[in-house]
Amino acid sequence: MVSDPNSIDLNDECTPYSYQPVLDVEKNYPPIWDTATLIPGDQAAASLFASINASVNSLLPADLPHGAPTGNWTGVTYSSADPDCWWSWNECTMPKVSFLQPDIISVPEPNSWGYGFDDGPNCSHNAFYDFLQQQQQKATMFYIGSNIMDWPLQAMRAITDGHQVCVHTWSHQYMTAFTNEEVFAELYYTRSIIKDILGVTPLCWRPPYGDVDNRVRYIASQLNLSTIVWEYDTNDWREGTGSPVVTPDQIDANYQEIIDAANNGTYANRPGPLVLTHELTNFTMSEAIKFYPKIKAAFAHLLPIATALNQTNPYVEQNVTYPTFEQYISGQNASSGAAGSTTASGTIIGSPSTTATPGKTSLASRQTSQVFVLLLPAFIAVSCLSMW
Numbered sequence: 001m002v003s004d005p006n007s008i009d010l011n012d013e014c015t016p017y018s019y020q021p022v023l024d025v026e027k028n029y030p031p032i033w034d035t036a037t038l039i040p041g042d043q044a045a046a047s048l049f050a051s052i053n054a055s056v057n058s059l060l061p062a063d064l065p066h067g068a069p070t071g072n073w074t075g076v077t078y079s080s081a082d083p084d085c086w087w088s089w090n091e092c093t094m095p096k097v098s099f100l101q102p103d104i105i106s107v108p109e110p111n112s113w114g115y116g117f118d119d120g121p122n123c124s125h126n127a128f129y130d131f132l133q134q135q136q137q138k139a140t141m142f143y144i145g146s147n148i149m150d151w152p153l154q155a156m157r158a159i160t161d162g163h164q165v166c167v168h169t170w171s172h173q174y175m176t177a178f179t180n181e182e183v184f185a186e187l188y189y190t191r192s193i194i195k196d197i198l199g200v201t202p203l204c205w206r207p208p209y210g211d212v213d214n215r216v217r218y219i220a221s222q223l224n225l226s227t228i229v230w231e232y233d234t235n236d237w238r239e240g241t242g243s244p245v246v247t248p249d250q251i252d253a254n255y256q257e258i259i260d261a262a263n264n265g266t267y268a269n270r271p272g273p274l275v276l277t278h279e280l281t282n283f284t285m286s287e288a289i290k291f292y293p294k295i296k297a298a299f300a301h302l303l304p305i306a307t308a309l310n311q312t313n314p315y316v317e318q319n320v321t322y323p324t325f326e327q328y329i330s331g332q333n334a335s336s337g338a339a340g341s342t343t344a345s346g347t348i349i350g351s352p353s354t355t356a357t358p359g360k361t362s363l364a365s366r367q368t369s370q371v372f373v374l375l376l377p378a379f380i381a382v383s384c385l386s387m388w
């Protein structure tokens, strides 16, 4: 067990620990960082996969795996007509088939930034999450299944702090290179571990590197996961890599470009951007902290993605709810209603959630129904209280 889960000492935070709820279930999951496949004997997963596999083969028989999971497309041939709506080919986000929704790349409200971070939980994220907590700022966290197995207490903090959690695959590889079974297992087991450890079942995912096509979108849709990509990439994840090496100044400039665009009125009458940022390293998290005041000043609203999309039910579990966009911007966002500072918070709304469509400049259906202030399920509150 970790000695002090609230530590902001990087060595303390990243000292490996074992956590009984993970030990209890790890036999049901793929080895961490391996390409996920069906676990032998997992009949529930096998039968769900069999059904999805039959339909994907029927609907998209020509959409086959592309290249290698490392993103190596040497020797890959592909039609310039982009029949699979393959994001890595030309950033396609609008499938031309009736049974798939467009990817989400922006949020409906003008002057709004859909705030999200990929690749967590990072073992050393406490200083960053402390900062968000101090700002009463919620965000959307795209978590990797293998990281949750390694750092379950850090993962739980997202729920404790009221952040939204989405799926970011099991092993963080290029999804379009995988077989149908591997695509399914990467999503299915990440969704499952989030349920086992955090108690909620996400309805959203983001493909690593944006690498998605119709086959992968379809399998995700059959797991009730909407595909969220982005409109702008800060490239914070490239810092210190490449040749020539990507420098911190370049990442600063990328952030500043979006901020300048907002200040110049770019988003005054059009959907707000989803921006790719990470909790991957201490650099990426410190950039987020550094630019937070400028983003807040330049944009009217900085919102977790569910709220930006006016989705009041971000999980399958209907008793865990988020404020509407209107409620959030009027200050009913954060810990109001939670019993004590260590419980997560939210609101229970008396009517079904609505999903806004990307591309609209205003929310089609703002909810004005009566709000009931509430507590999260007791199991989350109890487990968080005991841990944090």
Ligand SMILES: [Zn+2]
Binding pocket: 118, 119, 168, 172, 207, 208, 209
């Ligand atoms: Zn990622």
